[in-house]
Amino acid sequence: MTTPVFEVENLSLHYRLRFGAKVHAVTNVSFTMQPGEILGIAGESGCGKSTLVNGLMGLFIPPLYPSGGDVKVAGESLMNRTPQDIRKNVLSRKVSMIPQGAFNALNPTRRVKDIAADVIAAHEHGVDRASTHVRLLERFKLFFGKDADHVLNSYPIQLTAGERQRSVIGISTLLNPEMVIADEPTSALDVSTQKVVIKMIFDLLDAGIFKTMIFITHELPLLRHVANNIAIMYAGEFVEKGTADQIVFAPKHPYTKALMGAMLSAEPGQKDRKPIAIEGAPPSLAKEIPGCRFSERCPVARPECRTKIQELRMFSDRLVRCDYAE
Amino acid sequence: MKLLRNLLKSPMFVIGTGLFFGTLLFALFAPLILNITMDRVAEAYAAPGSDLLPDAFPKLHRGLWLGADNLGRDYVSLLIRGLRSSLYVGFMAGTIATVLGTLIGIYSGFKGGLVDDILSAITNVFIVLPMFVVLILISASLTEGRSLTLLALMIGGMSWTWSARSVRAQSSALKTRDHIALARINGDGTFAILVKHILPYLASFVFLVFILQIASGILAEAAISMIGLGPLDTQSLGIILNDAKANGALSDGYWWGIFPSTILITTIAFSLYLINTSMEGVFNPRLRRE
Numbered sequence: 001m002t003t004p005v006f007e008v009e010n011l012s013l014h015y016r017l018r019f020g021a022k023v024h025a026v027t028n029v030s031f032t033m034q035p036g037e038i039l040g041i042a043g044e045s046g047c048g049k050s051t052l053v054n055g056l057m058g059l060f061i062p063p064l065y066p067s068g069g070d071v072k073v074a075g076e077s078l079m080n081r082t083p084q085d086i087r088k089n090v091l092s093r094k095v096s097m098i099p100q101g102a103f104n105a106l107n108p109t110r111r112v113k114d115i116a117a118d119v120i121a122a123h124e125h126g127v128d129r130a131s132t133h134v135r136l137l138e139r140f141k142l143f144f145g146k147d148a149d150h151v152l153n154s155y156p157i158q159l160t161a162g163e164r165q166r167s168v169i170g171i172s173t174l175l176n177p178e179m180v181i182a183d184e185p186t187s188a189l190d191v192s193t194q195k196v197v198i199k200m201i202f203d204l205l206d207a208g209i210f211k212t213m214i215f216i217t218h219e220l221p222l223l224r225h226v227a228n229n230i231a232i233m234y235a236g237e238f239v240e241k242g243t244a245d246q247i248v249f250a251p252k253h254p255y256t257k258a259l260m261g262a263m264l265s266a267e268p269g270q271k272d273r274k275p276i277a278i279e280g281a282p283p284s285l286a287k288e289i290p291g292c293r294f295s296e297r298c299p300v301a302r303p304e305c306r307t308k309i310q311e312l313r314m315f316s317d318r319l320v321r322c323d324y325a326e
Numbered sequence: 327m328k329l330l331r332n333l334l335k336s337p338m339f340v341i342g343t344g345l346f347f348g349t350l351l352f353a354l355f356a357p358l359i360l361n362i363t364m365d366r367v368a369e370a371y372a373a374p375g376s377d378l379l380p381d382a383f384p385k386l387h388r389g390l391w392l393g394a395d396n397l398g399r400d401y402v403s404l405l406i407r408g409l410r411s412s413l414y415v416g417f418m419a420g421t422i423a424t425v426l427g428t429l430i431g432i433y434s435g436f437k438g439g440l441v442d443d444i445l446s447a448i449t450n451v452f453i454v455l456p457m458f459v460v461l462i463l464i465s466a467s468l469t470e471g472r473s474l475t476l477l478a479l480m481i482g483g484m485s486w487t488w489s490a491r492s493v494r495a496q497s498s499a500l501k502t503r504d505h506i507a508l509a510r511i512n513g514d515g516t517f518a519i520l521v522k523h524i525l526p527y528l529a530s531f532v533f534l535v536f537i538l539q540i541a542s543g544i545l546a547e548a549a550i551s552m553i554g555l556g557p558l559d560t561q562s563l564g565i566i567l568n569d570a571k572a573n574g575a576l577s578d579g580y581w582w583g584i585f586p587s588t589i590l591i592t593t594i595a596f597s598l599y600l601i602n603t604s605m606e607g608v609f610n611p612r613l614r615r616e
Contacts, residue, residue: 059510062439087513097511105504109526115508118522122513168508 003075005212006033006056006179011069013048013055016062023286024067025051027236033179033212038205040227040244041216042259046282048236049216050100053183056214057095058086074178092119096177096210098169098185105168106156113152116140116171123175136174142207143170143200162193166200173209181214186222198226220260224248232256235282235293242318252315252325254298292322300324332608339608342600349594353409362406364561366398383570383580393582395566396573405586407561412544412591415478415562419543422482424489424536431493432520432528436501442494449490457484461546465555474557481546489535493528500524530609534602541598548591563587 013026025048033039043049054064056071058078071078073094078086099105106115117132133152140148143166156164165185173180182201186194204210215226223230224244231241232255240253251257261276280297283289292298295305302324312321333339356362384394392401434445464480465472500506501524509519525532550556551564554572570576570583607613 057511061510084515087515091511091513099504099507099511105508107505107509107523107526110522118509118514118518119512122515122518171508171512 004032007072009070012067038227040223040230043233095179096172098182100183239321336604339604342597345597362403408563411562415547416540416544418478419481420540423486423539427486427489431490432497435494435497452487473559537602541595
């Protein structure tokens with residue numbers, strides 16, 4: 001077995017509020033990733049996906065703080081390091097990210113090449129403009145072919161949403177990071193542009209620009225096509241983690257089942273099926289939750305679920321956080 | 327270029343810049359053409375046989391275009407000297423207030439958290455301090471060394487608060503933009519993000535603030551000098567008013583002691599407000615007209 005490229009051990013993160021109050025947005029998340037693996041993380045809005053992403057990059061911007069656990073990239077811990085160190089040696093180099101709403105992520109007052117050149121300038125000293133430009137052109141040719149020069153010299157407003165999206169991905173992967181975290185890269189795009197972006201990510205994987213990826217989305221059907229493994233997140237915890245097919249076709253945790261039931265899908269035979277919304281809302285994470293976090297909304301909850309904390313444990317072939325999963 | 331063309335379409339902008347640069351050029355170049363002197367000149371121009379009372383303001387006539395003050399000094403010379411000082415105070419106080427306000431505001435809004443709390447608290451303390459009362463108290467306590475530069479420093483140091491507050495609001499709204507997130511992920515530090523990603527957005531706003539701060543600096547100096555607490559080392563438009571008032575120009579009807587400098591102060595402030603309003607109409611997309 002090869003050494004894992006990414007190890008997360010009991011990572012907990014909290015937001016600090018005024019007067020000492022805390023919101024425990026992410027609790028005891030653990031997983032490891034092998035080189036070449038694509039892990040999908042899914043869950044509803046507000047379940048802690050984006051918070052987890054920041055934690056995975058070691059990017060703790062107040063009021064976000066780590067409360068425990070460890071994150072290791074290629075054996076190197078990201079905890080207890082200065083922001084300067086993280087910026088210079090981790091971000092973009094080891095772990096990079098394709099941000100949410102990426103087609104808005106380019107500063108409209110600057111040309112694409114200046115934004116891209118910043119990344120190189122922030123990490124490498126004494127690189128001259130000419131060689132930077134050659135490098136950028138070479139990399140952007142992968143995405144844009146003969147349009148590369150045009151895109152680099154344009155302001156973001158002069159590009160289409162798809163071109164901007166691809167530029168952002170190009171900029172984020174400029175320094176060949178070991179890990180790329182894609183935080184809902186396609187959720188604001190129309191279906192055909194989504195396909196282009198997904199294809200581009202696969203092209204990058206094939207070209208060996210990066211190997212390992214975490215793909216975060218709330219679109220489970222999409223994840224099945226992209227990811228090898230899927231983890232389902234609810235209220236800051238992983239509730240189920242298995243292979244893509246296991247999660248999509250044979251979910252075990254009541255929440256995963258409910259999530260799949262709420263999904264609209266274009267698969268054949270799904271037309272007559274009505275999507276079922278999950279009643280209620282996730283619990284507030286500012287307070288201690290005594291039992292299972294999903295118990296309030298769970299259709300099969302038993303009285304003891306409200307008092308007994310469920311552990312994530314191996315259930316024949318995958319990890320599930322429910323003692324009563326069948 | 328397009329910006330300039332749009333600006334030139336606005337009559338307010340043309341009038342405002344015309345008036346402002348007119349006074350600026352007058353203040354800068356008039357001494358090259360006119361003979362500026364602080365000596366008593368009234369007699370040299372006085373019509374033979376006219377009686378000059380010791381404390382009266384000599385009338386206007388040929389060569390003494392705006393009359394003279396009670397000491398017989400030519401008002402044109404005084405006004406040019408005063409105008410230069412007023413503009414100097416305005417620019418210096420405006421620069422200090424804008425730079426200070428922008429730096430504090432942009433940093434506090436971007437950082438958030440405790441830093442923001444502390445800087446906002448300081449800003450609020452300065453906002454509730456009555457600027458004019460503090461200026462009077464400080465000026466009155468300084469019987470020596472009350473210079474024009476010191477006054478400009480005090481005005482600038484007191485009036486940065488509103489710009490800090492509005493810049494803070496904008497910077498804290500901008501920090502959640504997606505491109506800031508990308509810059510962070512790509513390894514830019516706070517300073518780089520502020521300079522490259524936030525300041526360009528605020529540039530037009532900061533420039534408008536700067537114009538208003540110049541105007542309020544000039545007005546503040548005029549007001550403080552008018553009540554006799556102005557700089558001791560030079561003339562200023564406010565000092566002219568104070569001298570004229572103290573020597574009875576108001577009560578005895580020597581209007582040339584009061585009106586010219588009042589009109590000059592009003593013109594500068596008015597032209598700056600015109601420039602500000604017209605520029606806002608061009609910079610702000612919501613106010614932009616075809």
